[in-house]
Amino acid sequence: MANDSGRRPIREGLLTGPLDDLSQVHLCGSRCAACGETSLGTSDICPNCGGTEVTPKALSDLGSLWTYTVVRHKPPGAYHGPDPFQPFALGLVELADGLRVMAPVEADIDSLAIGMPLHIRPYVLRTDEAGREVVAFTYRPA
Amino acid sequence: MSDVYILGAGIHPFGRFDKSYEAIGSEAAGDALRDAGVAWPDIQAAYLSRMYLPATSGARILRRLGGTDIPIVDIEAACASGGAALRQAVLAIRSGEIELALVCGVEKMPRGFMDPSMIYAPWQIELGMSMNPAYWSMRAMRHMHEFGTTELQIAKVAYKNHKNSVHNPNAMYRKEFSIEQILASPLVCDPIRLLEICAPNDGAAAVVVASEKKMRQLGARGIRIAAVSHTIARYSADFRCPADSMSATAANPGPTEVTAHQAFERAGLGPQDVDCFEVQDTDAFCEVEIYEELGLCPLGEAGRLIDEGATEIGGRYPVNMSGGLISKGEPVGASHLGQVVELVSQLRGQSGPRQVEGARVGLAHVLGAGGNCAVTILQA
Numbered sequence: 001m002a003n004d005s006g007r008r009p010i011r012e013g014l015l016t017g018p019l020d021d022l023s024q025v026h027l028c029g030s031r032c033a034a035c036g037e038t039s040l041g042t043s044d045i046c047p048n049c050g051g052t053e054v055t056p057k058a059l060s061d062l063g064s065l066w067t068y069t070v071v072r073h074k075p076p077g078a079y080h081g082p083d084p085f086q087p088f089a090l091g092l093v094e095l096a097d098g099l100r101v102m103a104p105v106e107a108d109i110d111s112l113a114i115g116m117p118l119h120i121r122p123y124v125l126r127t128d129e130a131g132r133e134v135v136a137f138t139y140r141p142a
Numbered sequence: 143m144s145d146v147y148i149l150g151a152g153i154h155p156f157g158r159f160d161k162s163y164e165a166i167g168s169e170a171a172g173d174a175l176r177d178a179g180v181a182w183p184d185i186q187a188a189y190l191s192r193m194y195l196p197a198t199s200g201a202r203i204l205r206r207l208g209g210t211d212i213p214i215v216d217i218e219a220a221c222a223s224g225g226a227a228l229r230q231a232v233l234a235i236r237s238g239e240i241e242l243a244l245v246c247g248v249e250k251m252p253r254g255f256m257d258p259s260m261i262y263a264p265w266q267i268e269l270g271m272s273m274n275p276a277y278w279s280m281r282a283m284r285h286m287h288e289f290g291t292t293e294l295q296i297a298k299v300a301y302k303n304h305k306n307s308v309h310n311p312n313a314m315y316r317k318e319f320s321i322e323q324i325l326a327s328p329l330v331c332d333p334i335r336l337l338e339i340c341a342p343n344d345g346a347a348a349v350v351v352a353s354e355k356k357m358r359q360l361g362a363r364g365i366r367i368a369a370v371s372h373t374i375a376r377y378s379a380d381f382r383c384p385a386d387s388m389s390a391t392a393a394n395p396g397p398t399e400v401t402a403h404q405a406f407e408r409a410g411l412g413p414q415d416v417d418c419f420e421v422q423d424t425d426a427f428c429e430v431e432i433y434e435e436l437g438l439c440p441l442g443e444a445g446r447l448i449d450e451g452a453t454e455i456g457g458r459y460p461v462n463m464s465g466g467l468i469s470k471g472e473p474v475g476a477s478h479l480g481q482v483v484e485l486v487s488q489l490r491g492q493s494g495p496r497q498v499e500g501a502r503v504g505l506a507h508v509l510g511a512g513g514n515c516a517v518t519i520l521q522a
Binding site: 010011014029035037039040041047048049066067068069070071072073075076077078079080081088090091092094095098099100101102103104114125136 | 254256257258259262263264265266267270271272273276280281284287329330331333334376386387388389390391392
């Protein structure tokens with residue numbers, strides 16, 4: 001899904017819309033015709049029932065914080081974040097599409113509250129080895 | 143269905159050792175054989191549970207006991223590896239093909255958080271979603287929000303387990319901490335703190351299992367395996383399936399509930415029949431949630447159960463008499479068999495200061511990555 005702008009999503013099938021205009025980018029999900037479940041990202045198979053009649057769907061930009069934690073130590077592995085490490089919020093964001101998305105939440109950690117309204121923010125995380133900008137997403141208070 | 147019995151149990155202390163995994167594992171296996179009064183050449187099959195060790199670890203470890211041509215199989219099911227291995231031994235004996243088997247769990251793990259690339263996708267690691275405790279912590283936050291469970295109640299679980307560990311020579315940490323010390327320890331992932339969380343480490347545990355017929359031939363008195371169940375979580379049923387999304391609508395029951403229900407049904411027992419429990423306390427909240435999922439109390443009332451002291455030694459439902467993983471550490475492949483060894487000691491009445499008076503039935507429970515869950519019920 002590398003496009004004209006030379007940008008690519010952090011994971012194939014996670015985002016939909018023109019990556020060179022981030023205001024038009026949404027999360028992409030897959031809806032299963034058999035069980036009706038919607039999950040994050042494009043897929044050939046429904047993770048709930050194994051159905052194969054699964055169609056991509058642009059997900060709502062708005063959500064609410066279903067639960068969260070504050071990660072207080074640098075996560076293991078190739079975490080891409082501020083150096084030195086800054087504690088950050090990680091949450092499950094409930095969308096009207098019937099799913100909860102695991103995502104970093106860009107908010108003052110003392111202001112976090114279950115139920116708070118959030119809005120997606122696609123952003124350029126870094127530039128990869130091939131010189132392409134890698135687009136990731138986070139949520140911020142709506 | 144024919145019964146299967148544990149004739150002997152052995153454990154290598156959990157901790158960090160300057161020693162090979164082969165040595166750690168073969169010591170526990172040797173102890174189990176001696177405890178059973180059985181010689182290695184009499185064993186007809188061996189099952190080795192591990193997650194982070196190389197291929198054919200079982201053969202490399204057990205060869206140290208002497209030359210053999212029996213089948214030795216490595217089994218991996220994340221934190222439930224030990225239950226999966228024990229189940230294979232039980233099924234093999236029930237099939238009638240063999241009468242006597244060895245089950246050994248071993249792990250040797252690096253310090254600190256577990257290697258995320260075994261569990262998480264690269265993009266999840268890059269965005270900071272690869273910290274295991276974060277998933278448990280989010281679950282805790284939701285439980286606190288829905289049911290009013292408090293940080294103090296969670297800390298009380300850690301207090302209990304640390305307190306029990308003082309009497310367990312096989313635990314890595316054997317120190318009592320006050321509630322104040324626990325609540326003053328640094329947050330790892332809110333609301334879970336450093337003294338409320340388990341550490342990966344090294345260790346091994348082993349049991350010798352036999353058919354009833356073999357037990358009688360040997361003139362031994364074993365502990366009956368009333369049930370051993372292993373399941374994985376359905377979609378969205380557990381936070382421990384590294385989730386990029388979960389359902390807001392699908393109501394799949396959690397793996398502990400499913401596995402425990404299956405084990406209780408097979409054993410013909412219920413939670414009220416169990417005298418002592420060893421359960422997965424990856425962190426103190428994890429144990430709180432398991433009280434409810436095992437049926438020790440209704441949903442949302444685990445906090446009250448803790449306040450009543452019901453899960454202390456001497457309470458109605460003693461849990462983690464050994465000190466739990468919070469004190470012992472979690473050598474993943476060995477953790478469930480370590481619980482089983484504790485229960486064998488309890489049901490034999492050999493647990494000294496941490497003994498549950500008159501214990502006749504014990505339950506061991508583990509839960510981890512991929513929603514792998516195992517429950518073993520033992521009966522004296």
